[in-house]
Amino acid sequence: MEMNELFEFVEAEHKRLTKYYNSEEDLNKKYRMFAKLIEETGELSEAILASDAFQRKEKLESFNEKLEHEFADVVICALILSKEMNVDMKKALKEKIEKIKKRKY
Known part of the structure; x- marks a missing residue:
């Protein structure tokens, strides 16, 4: 997949989710999205x-x-x-990658 x-997918999905949850004017939407990000991180x-097999057998x-x-x-x-x-x-x-490339290790 190209960047x-x-x-383009993210743009379409953001629109779809906003419409699906009828959340165009929802001031708390970004907090719910952040909570979803935390859920996915978990x-x-x-x-x-x-x-690394640090999990119950049925989850492996x-x-x-x-x-x-x-x-x-x-x-x-x-x-x-x-x-x-x-x-x-x-x-x-782009800016972050350029900054990382300039680091001296």
Whole structure:
């Protein structure tokens, strides 16, 4: 998937969710979106624990697929939240990557 496809999906999903939850004027929407991001981060944490077998046996089944999906969920939720908060993520990512590249280790 190309980055533009991802950002187009995020734009469409943000619109779809806003319409679905009838939340155009909802002042608390960003807080609920943040709570969703935290939920997905918790699920990613469980998948990471499972990948190292620090999880109950029944949760260890098919953890590779779950791990991939949980990473994707966190990225998508973060991008949707950034859209809600009018953050230009293409610009932010580009600037951050340039800043990281300049670090002296």
